[in-house]
Every structure is written in structure tokens, then in C-alpha cells.
Amino acid sequence: MSRVNRCAFGLTLLLGASVACADVAGSRDLEVLPRFAGSKIVSFQESPALERIYPQGAIRRISGSLRYEREVAGTGQLTRVTYELPATHSANEVFAKARESLQLQDAELVYWCAGRECGSSSLWANAVFTNATLTGSDDQHSYALLRLAEPRQDSLVALYSITRGNKRAYLHAEMFSADAPLPVVLPTPATLQRQLKSTGELRLPNQVELSSEWVELLARTLNLDSTLRVTLGGAQALAWRDALIEQRVRASRLELSEAEVKGLRVNVLR
Secondary structure, X not given: OOHHHXXXXXXXXXXXXXXXXXXXXXXXXXXXXXXXXXXXEEEEEEEEEEEEEEEOOOEEEEOOEEEOOOEEEEEEEEEEEEEEOOOOOOHHHHHHHHHHHHHHOOOEEEEEEEHHHHEOHHHHHHHHOOOHHHOOOOOOEEEEEEEOOOOOOOEEEEEEEEEOOOOOXXXXXXXXXXXXXXXXXXXXXXXXXXXXXXXXXXXXXXXXXXXXXXXXXXXXXXXXXXXXXXXXXXXXXXXXXXXHHHXXXXXXXEEEOOOOOOOEEEEEOO
């Protein structure tokens, strides 16, 4: 089989193989993230010891400095991969596939934004990811930060997708493995609400206990939309319900589920 035919065959797969046509020399995929079919690596970088800061909020530049609500920071090994995506699929579609793939591996979503709520695309491209190729419309970008499950709980994966003015779409992915244990990182209420509305359910990590921090966070999440009604499932579902009611979530919005699940499962009532 000729090289051209081999490439054509590889691009027919739903999730790409480990090697694609025209990748940057010496590049490779992240071990935790399957490649989307038809994509190619246009930028690749590895750094053995680097200080890294990942925002947990929309970014803006004020008086020459970047501003955002919260951040996750550390020093460690960083691998960066930028994919140019096939014209047959949107950046949003590929971003969703990547995020879902990581969550199926029990990675915890700690921040997720889309469109103008992320802030300036130019700042994300140039100040956060130092890759001008990722600059595009502020309406056409998405960002997610995920923490991997044990035993790799001190590793983060950042995803960023963008569609440029020339209609070319890109997915940028970074895996950061910290040299020291990362602190407790709670998601933002807006992140949990976006996940709940997008997927219809929210699964809190098994290790999450009924604590005041998590109760307050979940209450703030639910109260971002006072019309949202949910079911709560899990061994401590009743205790969670009582605690949420104390945090001024209306009792009529909270029903108990008999589903036997680990941790806490929150499902939207349609």
C-alpha cells in the first residue's frame, strides 16, 4: 500500500490512530487523549520543569496584567500539542469529544467556559498558551481544565478549541504533571451548572464527602437557575438534600433517586 493510501485509510477512523499524516516532526499524542480522526499535529512542545498557571475564570488584561477569578498553579513537566482539525467537523464537536473522553477516565472537570464568557481569545492564545495560531473570534472558543483521577491526581489536562476567521479549527491540549501534590481544587458553580445542563447529570467524585464547602458549592450551582429541578442519588442522598435545603435550595426542586451509585449523582428532571 502506498503512503498516500495509508494516510487516506487512517483518516477514516472515528478517533485517530497514534500517527497521522503531516504531523510536526518528533511530535506525539497525549497518552490520555485519543486523537480525533483527520486531525494533524501542527505544534508540539515538551518542557521537563516549568512553572504553569491555569486560569479558572474569564481572563482580561487590566493595567498590563492578566486578571481572572481563580487559578491552579504548580511546577512540573508539561507537554503541549496543537491539532489542526478536519474541515468536516467543528471545533466545538472535537472539543466535546476530548472532554468526554477524559471524563470517561474519571477526570474531574474543574473549569469549563465557552464563547465570550471565557474572555478574550487573543489573551488565551498569546498570554496563556503562547501560540498565536489559537487566536480567533471570542464567540468561537472553549476552554476546559480537568484533574486526572488517582493515582495521577497531581496531573492536569487543559483543552482549548478555536475557529479562526479563515474557518480553520484547532484543538490545543496540554498535560501538566506537577512535581509536588496539587492542593484541593474545587470547580466553579458555573462549571458545574454547564456540565449539568449539557449532559443532564452531575457526578461528584467518589472521594467527595458531605462537607460545608461542597454543599455550598452545589447550592450555588443549583441556585444559578431557580427553575432547575433535580434528583439526588447515592448512599448519602438524603443527607445532601437536607444540607442543600439549609443552604436555601427549595425542597420542591430536590427529589431522591433510588439508584445505587457511588458518591453523589445529580440528574436533571425533565
